[in-house]
Amino acid sequence: MDKIPGSETGGCLCGKVRYQVLGAPNWVAICHCESCRKATGAMLSVYAGFYDKAFCYTSGTVNTHASSEGVERCFCGNCGSSLTYASTRWPGEVHVLVASIDDPSSYVPQAQIYLQDSVPWLSSAHEIAKFHTTPSEEKEGGSDELAKAV
Numbered sequence: 001m002d003k004i005p006g007s008e009t010g011g012c013l014c015g016k017v018r019y020q021v022l023g024a025p026n027w028v029a030i031c032h033c034e035s036c037r038k039a040t041g042a043m044l045s046v047y048a049g050f051y052d053k054a055f056c057y058t059s060g061t062v063n064t065h066a067s068s069e070g071v072e073r074c075f076c077g078n079c080g081s082s083l084t085y086a087s088t089r090w091p092g093e094v095h096v097l098v099a100s101i102d103d104p105s106s107y108v109p110q111a112q113i114y115l116q117d118s119v120p121w122l123s124s125a126h127e128i129a130k131f132h133t134t135p136s137e138e139k140e141g142g143s144d145e146l147a148k149a150v
């Protein structure tokens, strides 16, 4: 399916589930809550809030999990990628996991929520050793210990 102007495409890791969003999101936020952490397998989750009518699946079918009452988390049943979150708390909205959008670079978060659930080390993660790829691939700048560990 060709991308229509003003739209963005996304999907899961294996490519079976594909979707399209139209226009700019209403908001973009980082969630640190435990529920999202478990659902996505990531220490934080970035969401873009769209109206239902701005979002549609273009291929594949998703599995759903009700992580709380009134909540529907959609994921690919084949590869397990988390794709969206919806809740009766926000009727008419779908919260798209920005990591599943093909080009997530323009979805800049404006807020972080549920920091009470975050781990203390996350806020200082930018201070630790950094590599464009891995220490073993970048012999210079990476210690041998890290190179062996990664």
Ligand SMILES: [Zn+2]
Residues within 6 Å of the ligand: 012, 013, 014, 015, 016, 017, 076, 077, 078, 079, 080, 081
């Ligand atoms: Zn998949």
Ligand SMILES: [Zn+2]
Residues within 6 Å of the ligand: 031, 032, 033, 034, 035, 036, 037, 114
């Ligand atoms: Zn959350």
